[in-house]
Amino acid sequence: MTQVLDRPVEVRVPSSPAERTARRRALLEWIAIHSLGVAAALFFTLPFVFVLLTSLMSDSQSLSRDLIPHTWEWGNYKSVLDTPGFLTWWKNTLIYAGLGTVLSVVSSIPVAYALAKFRFRGRNLTLMLVISMMMLPPQVVVIPMYLFWAKQLDLSGTLWPMIIPMAFGDAFSIFLLRQFLTTIPNEYVDAARVDGCGDLRTLLRVVIPMAKPGIAAVALFQFFYAWNDYFGPQIYASENPAAWTLSYGLESFKGAHHTDWNLTMAATVLVMAPVILVFFFAQKAFVEGVTLTGVKG
Amino acid sequence: MSTVTLASKRRRSALRTLAFLSPWLIGFAVFFAYPMISTVYFSFMHYDGFKPPTWSGTKNWTYVFEHYPLFWPALRNTLWLVVIMVSLRVLFGLGIGLLITKIKTGTGVFRTLFYLPYLAPPVAATMAFAFLLNPGTGPVNSLLEKVGIPAPGWFNDPNWSKPGLTLMFLWGIGDLMVIFMAALLDVPKEQYEAAELDGTSAWQRFRFVTLPNIAPIIMFAVVTGVIQAMQAYTQPLVAGKVASGVIQGAGTIFEPGYPEHSTLTLPQLVYNLGFQRFDYGSACVVALVLFTLSMAFTALLMRRRGGLIQAGD
Numbered sequence: 001m002t003q004v005l006d007r008p009v010e011v012r013v014p015s016s017p018a019e020r021t022a023r024r025r026a027l028l029e030w031i032a033i034h035s036l037g038v039a040a041a042l043f044f045t046l047p048f049v050f051v052l053l054t055s056l057m058s059d060s061q062s063l064s065r066d067l068i069p070h071t072w073e074w075g076n077y078k079s080v081l082d083t084p085g086f087l088t089w090w091k092n093t094l095i096y097a098g099l100g101t102v103l104s105v106v107s108s109i110p111v112a113y114a115l116a117k118f119r120f121r122g123r124n125l126t127l128m129l130v131i132s133m134m135m136l137p138p139q140v141v142v143i144p145m146y147l148f149w150a151k152q153l154d155l156s157g158t159l160w161p162m163i164i165p166m167a168f169g170d171a172f173s174i175f176l177l178r179q180f181l182t183t184i185p186n187e188y189v190d191a192a193r194v195d196g197c198g199d200l201r202t203l204l205r206v207v208i209p210m211a212k213p214g215i216a217a218v219a220l221f222q223f224f225y226a227w228n229d230y231f232g233p234q235i236y237a238s239e240n241p242a243a244w245t246l247s248y249g250l251e252s253f254k255g256a257h258h259t260d261w262n263l264t265m266a267a268t269v270l271v272m273a274p275v276i277l278v279f280f281f282a283q284k285a286f287v288e289g290v291t292l293t294g295v296k297g
Numbered sequence: 298m299s300t301v302t303l304a305s306k307r308r309r310s311a312l313r314t315l316a317f318l319s320p321w322l323i324g325f326a327v328f329f330a331y332p333m334i335s336t337v338y339f340s341f342m343h344y345d346g347f348k349p350p351t352w353s354g355t356k357n358w359t360y361v362f363e364h365y366p367l368f369w370p371a372l373r374n375t376l377w378l379v380v381i382m383v384s385l386r387v388l389f390g391l392g393i394g395l396l397i398t399k400i401k402t403g404t405g406v407f408r409t410l411f412y413l414p415y416l417a418p419p420v421a422a423t424m425a426f427a428f429l430l431n432p433g434t435g436p437v438n439s440l441l442e443k444v445g446i447p448a449p450g451w452f453n454d455p456n457w458s459k460p461g462l463t464l465m466f467l468w469g470i471g472d473l474m475v476i477f478m479a480a481l482l483d484v485p486k487e488q489y490e491a492a493e494l495d496g497t498s499a500w501q502r503f504r505f506v507t508l509p510n511i512a513p514i515i516m517f518a519v520v521t522g523v524i525q526a527m528q529a530y531t532q533p534l535v536a537g538k539v540a541s542g543v544i545q546g547a548g549t550i551f552e553p554g555y556p557e558h559s560t561l562t563l564p565q566l567v568y569n570l571g572f573q574r575f576d577y578g579s580a581c582v583v584a585l586v587l588f589t590l591s592m593a594f595t596a597l598l599m600r601r602r603g604g605l606i607q608a609g610d
Contacts, residue, residue: 033399040393041410047468048413050436051425065439107320114317120310126318128599133329135595137528139564140588141332143339143577147346148332168324199313228418230531231564235572247420254424254539261428268428271421279416283409 048272055266062262076266080253085241086267089249092237096159096245097226104166104173104222105215111169112177113203117189127178133171138231146235157240162232166222173218180214181207216285220278227275246271333588340581350578357578361570361586365579370558371566374459375527378562382463383522387515390470394477408478415471419531426465427452427539452540455559462533462560473518480514481507520598527590533560534568563587 054062055076057069080086114120115127150156184207192202208215233248244252253267315322340357344350361368393411400407417425429437430451438448451461488506497505537555553569554561563583571580 030401033396034402036396037400037407040396041407044410044414044468047425047429050429054428063434065434065436067436067439107324110317111321114314118310118314118317120314126321129325130321131599132592132595133325135524135591135598136329137530137564137587137591139528139530139567140584140591141329141336142567143571143580143584144332144335145328146571147335147577151346165324165328167320168328169321174321199317224416224418228420228531230420230535234568247418250420250424251535251538254427261431261434264424265428268421268424272417275416275418276413279413 051265051268054261055269057262059260059262062260073262076262080263080266080270085249088242089244089246092159092243093227093245096162097223100163100166100226101219101222103163104170105219107167107169108173108177108218109208110203112174112181113207115174115178116181130171130174134175142235149236156236158243159237161236162229170222173222176218177214180211184210213285216282220282220285224275336581336584339578340585342578344577345575346577353578357582361579361582367554367558367561367566367569370554371561371563374559374561375563377459378526378529379523382466383519383526385463386466386470386473386522387518389467390473390518391477393470393474394481397474397478398481411474412471415469417469420535422465422469423532423535424539426461427536430461452536453556455557458556458559462536465532476514476518480511484510520594524591524594528564529562530564533562534565536560
């Protein structure tokens with residue numbers, strides 16, 4: 001609200017013509033930039049708006065070209081939630097994302113700490129390997145990994161092939177946390193040591209409390225990764241619908257409701273909504289994380 | 298005496314490092330080193346997952362490069378995405394980043410609105426765009442026809458499916474916007490003030506002050522963009538599947554790339570060869586091509602250490 005006052009249009013005592021043209025130019029610039037801003041905002045938000053509107057249309061209207069629902073069918077959302085499987089997919093997604101996030105954060109913190117604060121031979125090599133793993137698409141190693149999980153451990157059709165690897169340090173989390181931990185001054189770590197703290201205690205009592213924003217960012221990214229993952233469930237869970245996640249199930253939803261765009265869009269909203277809600281609660285940590293991945297340095 | 302304690306101290310510190318690194322060391326061995334070696338091994342074997350693997354020399358390699366009908370279309374699509382989509386994304390991301398640094402009223406609201414699409418889960422975003430761009434009843438084509446612009450077939454037209462994907466990836470520009478915004482705000486203000494005193498135009502200030510300052514970030518955006526484009530999987534696959542109308546379920550197999558191979562990318566070939574044609578050997582060949590390309594561009598990123606790795610102690 002107060003920002004409105006920043007506008008360079010203020011009524012003041014008449015001034016020199018030069019000052020007036022300068023002010024008119026500033027006003028024109030303000031109008032041009034904010035019109036562009038509104039145009040861009042429409043581009044970014046209209047897709048959401050159309051999806052929401054369609055999700056509230058009746059079956060027959062969703063097959064027409066109308067943009068606004070004639071009747072508001074809130075029952076569409078109930079139909080989606082009542083679809084056999086939908087709640088199971090929801091539950092599976094929460095298990096995968098929740099458990100995966102906890103495991104990967106806990107296993108990545110000590111690795112990131114060692115890479116940020118210990119001096120040892122091979123540190124740069126380790127860091128380069130971590131980055132290489134981060135940039136590696138999962139498809140590169142999927143054939144042996146599938147054979148490993150499915151044929152040797154007989155775990156296909158479950159979520160475990162996706163969750164267990166997260167207990168062994170996730171490359172992206174390690175990299176991001178390491179970037180964050182290097183910004184913590186060494187003096188804090190040294191002071192803890194002088195006070196007689198062992199490495200583990202220094203990590204738990206000094207470093208982790210200071211690294212909370214970084215840990216929050218990593219946890220969020222990890223949660224979103226699992227929530228969004230399509231390839232993992234496609235490879236390991238596709239044979240067993242009871243192990244599907246939302247991202248994987250959503251696509252089959254379109255298959256089953258071939259022509260019902262309204263129900264498909266309601267399901268789409270239900271998959272998008274949690275991510276966006278989480279974002280609003282944790283906006284700061286998230287944006288900080290995005291910046292950390294590339295720029296600080 | 299002192300050398301003994303020094304040696305034992307060193308050993309303790311090595312053990313400590315090893316202990317802290319151990320989760321990743323196990324992960325690296327089991328989920329990277331072992332499967333990489335195994336992928337190389339299988340690329341020279343004939344293996345369908347049922348009968349034991351047999352040595353087949355370079356047969357898988359010649360098959361993929363000379364006879365597998367999806368390989369070259371996938372590579373051509375990747376080149377298209379790398380050249381057109383990546384440059385558009387960098388330009389658009391820079392534009393939106395500039396715009397957000399100039400907006401003075403309601404900055405927070407604009408920034409959130411611009412950022413939000415980046416968060417949409419890929420499958421959900423693709424479903425949304427499959428609906429928005431569907432040629433029959435989609436709102437985009439309805440609006441285009443209202444203003445008299447001929448409406449393209451988007452995900453149902455081989456010439457328009459990649460532009461459709463590009464449009465979707467431009468919509469999710471939030472990550473680049475934030476990175477460019479941070480870089481633009483980091484440009485020293487004194488340089489702009491000095492340039493203004495010299496009587497430069499806005500364009501000259503952008504060209505001679507802004508651009509040189511953010512050049513490393515542009516480079517970063519290009520290289521990571523190339524890597525992402527090579528690895529595009531979920532969006533092109535789901536867009537093709539939904540547009541083709543193939544119902545997922547028992548007995549139906551969707552060959553990726555609808556329409557007419559126009560949405561194929563390399564990662565989809567690994568899936569197609571390995572899990573639809575049960576030719577694990579050839580799937581590993583494609584996996585190695587993907588690996589080589591990814592690592593080449595990652596090496597490019599790491600050579601400029603300033604951008605990605607900050608000095609740590």
